[in-house]
Amino acid sequence: MTTDLLKVQHLKQYFPIKGGILGRKVNDVKAVDDISFEVKAGETLSIVGESGCGKSTTGRAILRLDEPTSGEVEFGGKDLLSLSKAEMRKMRKDLQIIFQDPYASINPRQTVRQILGEAMAIQNVLPKKEREARIKELMTTVGLGEHQIDRFPHEFSGGQRQRIGIARALAVDPKMIICDESVSALDVSIQAQVLNLLRKLQKELDLTYLFISHDLGVVRHISDRVLVMYLGKIVEIADKKSLFDNPKHPYTKTLLSAIPVPDPSIEKDQIILKGDVPSPIDPPTGCRFHTRCPFATDKCKDEDPELRTNDDLMQDGHRAACHYIEEIESGEMQPNY
Amino acid sequence: MFVYTIRRIIQTIPVMIGVSLVVFLMMHLIPGDPAQIIAGEAAQEEQVEQTRERLGLNEPLPVQYATFVGNAVQGDLGNSIRSGRSVTSLIGDRFWITVELAFYSTLLSIFIGLIAGIISATRRNSFLDMSLMIIALFGLSMPNFWLGLILIQYLALNIGWLPVSGWGTPQQILLPVITLGTAGAAIIARMTRSSMLEVIHQDYIRTARAKGVKERYVVYKHALRNALIPVVTVVGLQFGVLLGGAVLTETVFAINGLGRLVVEAINQRDFPVVQGSVLVLSLLFVLVNFLVDISYRILNKRIELD
Amino acid sequence: MENENMESNESIIKVDNLQTSFFTHKGEIKAVDGVHFDVPAGKTLGIVGESGSGKSITSLSIMRLIDDPGRIKGGEIIFKGENLLEKSEAEMRSIRGNKISMIFQEPMTSLNPVYTIGDQIAEAYQIHEGTSKKEGLRKAVDMLKLVGIPSPERRVKAYPHELSGGMRQRAMIAIALACDPELLVADEPTTALDVTIQAQILRLISRLQDELGMSMMLITHDLGVVAETCDYVAVMYAGKIVEYADVYTLFSNPKHPYTVGLLKSLPRHDIDQDELEVIQGMVPRPDNLPEGCRFAPRCPFARDMCHERLPDLEDLEGGNQVRCWIHTDQWDGPEVNVKDDYGSAQSSTS
Numbered sequence: 003m004t005t006d007l008l009k010v011q012h013l014k015q016y017f018p019i020k021g022g023i024l025g026r027k028v029n030d031v032k033a034v035d036d037i038s039f040e041v042k043a044g045e046t047l048s049i050v051g052e053s054g055c056g057k058s059t060t061g062r063a064i065l066r067l068d069e070p071t072s073g074e075v076e077f078g079g080k081d082l083l084s085l086s087k088a089e090m091r092k093m094r095k096d097l098q099i100i101f102q103d104p105y106a107s108i109n110p111r112q113t114v115r116q117i118l119g120e121a122m123a124i125q126n127v128l129p130k131k132e133r134e135a136r137i138k139e140l141m142t143t144v145g146l147g148e149h150q151i152d153r154f155p156h157e158f159s160g161g162q163r164q165r166i167g168i169a170r171a172l173a174v175d176p177k178m179i180i181c182d183e184s185v186s187a188l189d190v191s192i193q194a195q196v197l198n199l200l201r202k203l204q205k206e207l208d209l210t211y212l213f214i215s216h217d218l219g220v221v222r223h224i225s226d227r228v229l230v231m232y233l234g235k236i237v238e239i240a241d242k243k244s245l246f247d248n249p250k251h252p253y254t255k256t257l258l259s260a261i262p263v264p265d266p267s268i269e270k271d272q273i274i275l276k277g278d279v280p281s282p283i284d285p286p287t288g289c290r291f292h293t294r295c296p297f298a299t300d301k302c303k304d305e306d307p308e309l310r311t312n313d314d315l316m317q318d319g320h321r322a323a324c325h326y327i328e329e330i331e332s333g334e335m336q337p338n339y
Numbered sequence: 340m341f342v343y344t345i346r347r348i349i350q351t352i353p354v355m356i357g358v359s360l361v362v363f364l365m366m367h368l369i370p371g372d373p374a375q376i377i378a379g380e381a382a383q384e385e386q387v388e389q390t391r392e393r394l395g396l397n398e399p400l401p402v403q404y405a406t407f408v409g410n411a412v413q414g415d416l417g418n419s420i421r422s423g424r425s426v427t428s429l430i431g432d433r434f435w436i437t438v439e440l441a442f443y444s445t446l447l448s449i450f451i452g453l454i455a456g457i458i459s460a461t462r463r464n465s466f467l468d469m470s471l472m473i474i475a476l477f478g479l480s481m482p483n484f485w486l487g488l489i490l491i492q493y494l495a496l497n498i499g500w501l502p503v504s505g506w507g508t509p510q511q512i513l514l515p516v517i518t519l520g521t522a523g524a525a526i527i528a529r530m531t532r533s534s535m536l537e538v539i540h541q542d543y544i545r546t547a548r549a550k551g552v553k554e555r556y557v558v559y560k561h562a563l564r565n566a567l568i569p570v571v572t573v574v575g576l577q578f579g580v581l582l583g584g585a586v587l588t589e590t591v592f593a594i595n596g597l598g599r600l601v602v603e604a605i606n607q608r609d610f611p612v613v614q615g616s617v618l619v620l621s622l623l624f625v626l627v628n629f630l631v632d633i634s635y636r637i638l639n640k641r642i643e644l645d
Numbered sequence: 646m647e648n649e650n651m652e653s654n655e656s657i658i659k660v661d662n663l664q665t666s667f668f669t670h671k672g673e674i675k676a677v678d679g680v681h682f683d684v685p686a687g688k689t690l691g692i693v694g695e696s697g698s699g700k701s702i703t704s705l706s707i708m709r710l711i712d713d714p715g716r717i718k719g720g721e722i723i724f725k726g727e728n729l730l731e732k733s734e735a736e737m738r739s740i741r742g743n744k745i746s747m748i749f750q751e752p753m754t755s756l757n758p759v760y761t762i763g764d765q766i767a768e769a770y771q772i773h774e775g776t777s778k779k780e781g782l783r784k785a786v787d788m789l790k791l792v793g794i795p796s797p798e799r800r801v802k803a804y805p806h807e808l809s810g811g812m813r814q815r816a817m818i819a820i821a822l823a824c825d826p827e828l829l830v831a832d833e834p835t836t837a838l839d840v841t842i843q844a845q846i847l848r849l850i851s852r853l854q855d856e857l858g859m860s861m862m863l864i865t866h867d868l869g870v871v872a873e874t875c876d877y878v879a880v881m882y883a884g885k886i887v888e889y890a891d892v893y894t895l896f897s898n899p900k901h902p903y904t905v906g907l908l909k910s911l912p913r914h915d916i917d918q919d920e921l922e923v924i925q926g927m928v929p930r931p932d933n934l935p936e937g938c939r940f941a942p943r944c945p946f947a948r949d950m951c952h953e954r955l956p957d958l959e960d961l962e963g964g965n966q967v968r969c970w971i972h973t974d975q976w977d978g979p980e981v982n983v984k985d986d987y988g989s990a991q992s993s994t995s
Contacts, residue, residue: 052839189695191924194910223912260844262869266892277810542754550742
């Protein structure tokens with residue numbers, strides 16, 4: 003029986019907007035609006051969605067890089083949001099993050115040796131004497147040469163810098179790593195190298211990943227389970243196979259159909275959505291997708307659908323937030339483009 | 340835009356209060372008894388007391404400040420100790436001369452600065468660019484009173500093309516305006532150059548070229564307007580420096596402006612005049628910066644939403 | 646697949662031995678080094694490559710928009726029978742935005758922030774058709790309608806920052822298509838956009854291409870986008886084209902080890918893959934290109950000859966043009982089927 007390593011409940015992250023003559027708060031950007039999910043030890047849960055859906059905000063809120071507005075975040079049985087700043091810092095030993103551009107988050111004046119050494123010193127892992135050996139070991143683990151240990155970040159290519167970012171995260175021996183668009187900036191051939199590395203490390207070190215990405219190809223490759231967000235809400239969550247082969251939410255379906263397939267012989271039915279993602283400042287009422295959904299009814303406009311399952315249609319753990327899962331499945335409701 | 344203007348006006352209130360407070364306290368922070376100073380050093384105890392009574396100097400400070408502000412708002416800044424004339428009318432006589440000097444100098448700075456900056460940017464690393472930037476560096480590092488003296492020496496005294504002093508005719512105006520405007524022109528030239536160089540590499544410039552826009556229009560229509568945005572801020576800041584410089588320039592060229600009034604008043608320890616002039620100059624600075632901020636907004640459509 | 650003959654007279658543009666270099670204090674950087682291709686009239690050519698492959702520089706060279714310290718060193722760009730490299734700057738200007746238009750990757754920064762969308766579209770008419778500004782603005786409304794921007798009468802007065810990324814890219818397309826160009830050069834037009842918006846824009850571009858009968862060059866790193874929109878594909882690596890074929894041939898029967906590696910390293914959302922094949926190593930730096938075949942240092946099949954001599958782009962039977970020794974009779978190694986043997990060759994070398 004696997005346990006939940008991370009449990010997020012009713013997480014909200016609102017950012018105030020100031021305006022008017024006196025610069026008072028006039029509204030909120032509801033970046034993340036009441037989401038709950040858990041990540042089991044040893045698995046990879048991916049959060050996918052388009053820009054502005056709140057996926058990166060979720061990652062940052064969990065780590066308290068931005069203080070969440072409300073909700074609960076439980077990691078390894080501890081309530082992260084009640085920890086003091088110092089306790090939280092200690093907690094980050096077990097919970098690391100890798101960003102899209104590692105260059106922005108590493109000190110350009112430090113060599114790789116200093117970067118990794120400092121990460122270990124802050125969390126006080128390993129006695130000082132053993133750190134040197136561990137740094138070399140880390141370099142090999144992430145596929146960098148030991149001879150590169152005294153080089154500066156700018157002497158590395160994008161893919162190699164991402165490896166430094168991974169090495170730094172691994173330096174403190176974490177239980178879980180949040181990967182925030184960690185391979186998005188890399189070229190395809192390099193991206194594959196880093197993805198394979200992440201998978202290899204997961205097996206060897208028993209890591210848990212929360213993988214945040216907009217690229218569904220990457221997500222299919224690396225995930226065990228996938229969570230789809232739209233405008234600050236979870237619209238669907240399922241194991242990878244169910245999500246890609248049996249998507250139930252109209253948004254997930256459009257998202258999947260929108261991705262270009264690198265095979266010209268496949269003719270697919272592409273669903274093209276009308277319009278843009280609405281603003282998270284005044285998100286649509288009811289189901290937030292109703293303004294673009296080809297199946298939307300008045301009910302969708304008024305009632306916010308709950309995440310729910312249907313035992314006949316969906317596998318265990320597969321849930322979607324749509325009023326009309328059954329009707330769409332049976333063909334009783336037809337899309338209205 | 341309207342909301343912004345209102346908000347910006349409201350924001351100037353604390354600044355004005357601060358300025359008036361400093362100016363008011365000036366009187367009380369200088370060593371000695373203000374009443375004694377105003378009544379004159381030779382005045383008897385009795386006269387000093389009378390002065391104190393008349394000017395309300397025996398009231399508590401907050402009350403005095405309230406009276407000062409109340410009078411100032413109504414245009415009453417007290418009377419000169421020396422001439423007895425009202426400070427408001429003294430300033431009124433000279434105010435426009437200084438505004439003219441500052442205005443023409445600013446115009447000259449902007450005109451020369453922009454042209455030099457654009458030429459430098461469009462011919463980057465050419466001989467012309469280097470020469471202009473070296474000249475700008477000189478202009479920037481030269482104290483303006485010294486520049487003024489040099490100009491007088493060569494252009495007025497040696498060659499005799501232009502008059503040595505005074506204000507009014509175009510010939511009289513030229514030297515002081517050059518003296519005061521040079522540093523600003525240099526700063527604006529350098530700023531325009533770097534701003535243009537940054538803008539010229541933006542994606543939208545490439546878009547304009549890909550559209551078939553002539554290089555001249557690429558520079559003057561597409562690049563310049565964007566490049567001007569940071570330059571406008573500099574012009575605003577520069578205006579403050581200019582007001583300070585006006586004091587020296589007016590002295591060098593014997594122009595009867597506000598700056599010279601301040602200098603004379605300080606020499607004669609005519610405190611009400613100093614107080615009034617500093618207040619007016621400060622408010623002028625606040626006003627100009629307000630106008631700069633507004634024009635910044637008009638130029639830069641992007642920040643309107645914030 | 647009717648248009649198999651790439652040398653046909655129907656090509657709208659023919660690029661021959663194009664060389665574009667950047668002259669820096671470190672020396673000459675050959676960004677584009679002897680590129681040949683042509684775009685058949687009415688068709689779409691995709692140019693694919695990773696960063697540093699020279700694909701964007703190729704597209705800018707066609708527009709003659711290479712900035713200092715870059716310079717087009719040699720070659721020919723024949724557009725409708727005339728060599729663009731021999732045109733004067735004024736002649737070039739009358740072609741840009743008129744006969745050949747370009748759209749760019751970043752819709753956020755590619756529009757001038759201080760002018761309205763309408764002004765920026767109208768400018769194209771003012772330059773190339775001599776229309777008045779008023780008439781230009783009226784036509785701009787029609788263009789906005791054409792590219793599917795809702796309430797165009799209102800949006801014509803909008804500033805770029807008032808529009809979303811997708812809408813801005815539509816506005817960019819409106820500028821590019823205003824004067825009904827014969828060739829559209831699209832440099833990563835959807836890379837900065839979300840997938841659902843990308844789908845909208847790609848569909849829009851295809852629709853307009855059909856309606857207006859344009860030819861197109863699509864520069865992208867995304868093989869999925871290529872598969873869905875292009876008729877022909879050129880794969881670039883380190884300043885050279887390594888493979889050229891029609892889109893079906895390229896995806897079903899790729900011949901160059903780099904093309905194969907690229908396809909195999911792509912994580913796909915529509916099928917399950919256990920382990921991704923990778924291409925070892927990294928793209929060489931343009932100021933330090935390897936001798937011989939530029940892909941040799943990363944190629945699992947590379948032999949001594951590959952490191953020593955650069956192969957030519959040669960026609961193969963299946964319709965591909967490939968720059969690789971394996972497919973020549975000079976190949977001195979064992980027989981190789983690049984597509985099938987890539988994985989095993991990869992694991993034996995690494």
